[in-house]
Amino acid sequence: MTANETPATAWELAKAIVWAQRGKLALGLTLLLVDRAAGFVVPIAPKVLLDEVVGRGRAELLPWLAAAIVGAALVQALARFGLQRILGLSAELVVLGWRRRIMARVTRMPASHLDGTQSGALLSRIMDDAAAMQNLVGAELARWTSNVVTALAALVALLWIDWRTTLLALAFAALPGLGLDLAHRKLRPLFRERGELRAEVAGRLAQTLSGIRVVKAYAAERREQLVFTRGLHRLFRVMSRTTNRRGAMSAVAAVVSAGVMAIVLVMGGRAILAGEMSLGDFASYVAFALMFAAPLLDLPEIATRVTETLADLDRVRAVEAVSPEDDGDDARRPLGEVRGDVAFEDVWFEYREGTPVLRGVSFAARAGTTTAIVGASGAGKSTMFALLMAFYRPTRGRVTVDGRDLATVRLRDWRRRLAVVLQDDFLFDGTMAENIALSRPSAAREEIARAAEAAHCDEIVRASPDGLDTRIGERGLKLSGGQRQRVSIARAILADAPVLLFDEATSSLDSESEAAVRDAMTRLAASRTVFVIAHRLSTIRGADQILVLDRGALVESGTHDELLRRSGRYRALHDAQFGAAALARVAEAHVT
Numbered sequence: 368m369t370a371n372e373t374p375a376t377a378w379e380l381a382k383a384i385v386w387a388q389r390g391k392l393a394l395g396l397t398l399l400l401v402d403r404a405a406g407f408v409v410p411i412a413p414k415v416l417l418d419e420v421v422g423r424g425r426a427e428l429l430p431w432l433a434a435a436i437v438g439a440a441l442v443q444a445l446a447r448f449g450l451q452r453i454l455g456l457s458a459e460l461v462v463l464g465w466r467r468r469i470m471a472r473v474t475r476m477p478a479s480h481l482d483g484t485q486s487g488a489l490l491s492r493i494m495d496d497a498a499a500m501q502n503l504v505g506a507e508l509a510r511w512t513s514n515v516v517t518a519l520a521a522l523v524a525l526l527w528i529d530w531r532t533t534l535l536a537l538a539f540a541a542l543p544g545l546g547l548d549l550a551h552r553k554l555r556p557l558f559r560e561r562g563e564l565r566a567e568v569a570g571r572l573a574q575t576l577s578g579i580r581v582v583k584a585y586a587a588e589r590r591e592q593l594v595f596t597r598g599l600h601r602l603f604r605v606m607s608r609t610t611n612r613r614g615a616m617s618a619v620a621a622v623v624s625a626g627v628m629a630i631v632l633v634m635g636g637r638a639i640l641a642g643e644m645s646l647g648d649f650a651s652y653v654a655f656a657l658m659f660a661a662p663l664l665d666l667p668e669i670a671t672r673v674t675e676t677l678a679d680l681d682r683v684r685a686v687e688a689v690s691p692e693d694d695g696d697d698a699r700r701p702l703g704e705v706r707g708d709v710a711f712e713d714v715w716f717e718y719r720e721g722t723p724v725l726r727g728v729s730f731a732a733r734a735g736t737t738t739a740i741v742g743a744s745g746a747g748k749s750t751m752f753a754l755l756m757a758f759y760r761p762t763r764g765r766v767t768v769d770g771r772d773l774a775t776v777r778l779r780d781w782r783r784r785l786a787v788v789l790q791d792d793f794l795f796d797g798t799m800a801e802n803i804a805l806s807r808p809s810a811a812r813e814e815i816a817r818a819a820e821a822a823h824c825d826e827i828v829r830a831s832p833d834g835l836d837t838r839i840g841e842r843g844l845k846l847s848g849g850q851r852q853r854v855s856i857a858r859a860i861l862a863d864a865p866v867l868l869f870d871e872a873t874s875s876l877d878s879e880s881e882a883a884v885r886d887a888m889t890r891l892a893a894s895r896t897v898f899v900i901a902h903r904l905s906t907i908r909g910a911d912q913i914l915v916l917d918r919g920a921l922v923e924s925g926t927h928d929e930l931l932r933r934s935g936r937y938r939a940l941h942d943a944q945f946g947a948a949a950l951a952r953v954a955e956a957h958v959t
């Protein structure tokens with residue numbers, strides 16, 4: 368199976384996984400057959416004991432009998448150990464491989480898909496559902512297969528010893544067997560539902576935990592607990608339905624096997640009394656019957672596991688069916704050097720059909736210039752960034768770079784030419800150096816240090832004895848908003864990309880931080896094409912052009928001075944911000 372081919376059904380996926388492991392599975396099966404063949408000593412032994420040793424007084428056979436039993440047990444032990452080593456380990460490797468593969472698929476999903484999916488659910492795809500592969504390629508499947516083979520061999524022996532009793536018992540067992548199949552068809556959707564519910568509950572829990580400060584601040588712990596409990600109860604209801612069905616199946620299987628035993632005892636007893644069967648034959652018959660029945664008793668369990676596994680594989684298949692965002696990359700022309708001329712040509716965009724978020728936006732940003740985007744919240748500024756990063760494609764119109772439509776450019780190439788400083792930029796759990804080098808992992812230590820210095824991160828670096836190796840992020844040093852932003856500016860400096868996207872922090876930084884960030888930005892902006900989402904108009908006076916966005920439409924554009932003179936929307940925004948600030952200053956002066 369190649370990477371891009373998605374099997375049409377869970378069965379096909381299961382077959383492909385098993386087929387890929389056929390060599391190991393065949394070896395495992397051979398070991399199991401050796402194990403089972405050695406197991407035949409046990410049902411044959413009573414016959415030898417009763418008919419030969421007791422019946423004919425051949426006491427000299429006793430030590431041989433004992434040796435055969437012990438020898439067979441040794442062979443079985445070795446075979447089982449080998450089986451665990453071979454199939455147990457290889458199954459773990461298969462799970463490892465699938466976790467990697469699903470993780471890769473998930474991270475390559477288009478933003479549009481990821482936006483609509485809970486990360487907890489995706490986590491469960493990667494960790495839990497991939498583990499289902501173990502059921503297919505571990506010792507279990509081989510064990511079941513060999514059970515079937517053993518059962519067939521035992522059946523032949525049973526027919527050989529007494530075909531009438533055997534056929535009667537089989538006929539009795541066949542009816543509930545059909546019921547079992549039916550019950551399983553009902554179970555599969557339940558297992559699928561269970562998996563989905565579990566992912567949903569885990570996803571919500573992950574959100575509660577990551578937002579624990581907000582939860583605590585609003586004393587919403589009890590409400591979150593309630594939501595979680597409700598999820599658990601829904602899960603419980605589905606589980607109890609599956610447990611009921613599984614229990615019923617096991618109960619039926621137990622009754623059936625008791626019925627079969629009764630038939631064997633009655634028919635066998637009669638045959639012995641009529642002199643048609645020796646005592647030894649009867650003892651062997653019972654032993655073979657147990658050998659035949661044991662795997663059948665496993666059947667409900669097997670069927671349940673298969674059903675569960677297929678439901679898990681169904682979800683894996685759904686992940687595989689989402690085409691990665693860079694699917695067409697290989698067919699596209701490489702991007703080559705980028706000058707940095709970026710343009711929107713009559714760009715329309717909607718997340719949901721019928722509600723345009725951008726309406727016919729057109730502008731050109733020449734290489735090396737700075738373009739600021741301003742507008743009320745919800746105007747579409749972040750959406751423009753999402754289009755620039757090629758997370759989404761315009762519904763109509765084009766976004767071009769050096770005259771080439773972004774939709775025809777290799778995604779990977781384009782993203783490598785981008786540096787981004789986003790609001791509340793993400794810091795990974797790791798050292799300062801690792802966090803900065805995210806944009807260029809191959810960077811030399813001195814380059815990282817220079818970037819840190821240029822972004823004014825040296826204050827953080829100096830304050831800690833570990834310097835650049837200070838751990839930051841979840842399990843390390845907690846950074847302030849301004850510090851985080853400077854780390855991500857260092858990241859962008861290190862990326863050394865021709866196009867830079869900068870989303871200014873909304874939360875006001877203290878004036879020292881702000882000056883440091885502004886200074887770092889000025890250095891970064893030199894000779895790059897820069898886009899800034901500006902929340903504080905004071906920061907964009909020097910921009911080459913300012914785009915004013917209103918409910919998805921570009922209503923004004925020009926330099927700061929031009930726009931002020933025009934007395935339009937920008938002027939209004941400007942007066943609102945500076946007017947308020949001026950009023951505050953007057954009020955302050957009045958009080959003191």
Ligand code: ADP
Nearest residue numbers: 482718719724743744745746747748749750751
């Ligand atoms: P801004 O950055 O100017 O505040 P956005 O670009 O974030 O504005 O949002 C523009 C509009 O698009 C808003 O009405 C918002 O609700 C909507 N929107 C943003 N992201 C998504 C999304 N992933 N799915 C659906 N609608 C979205």
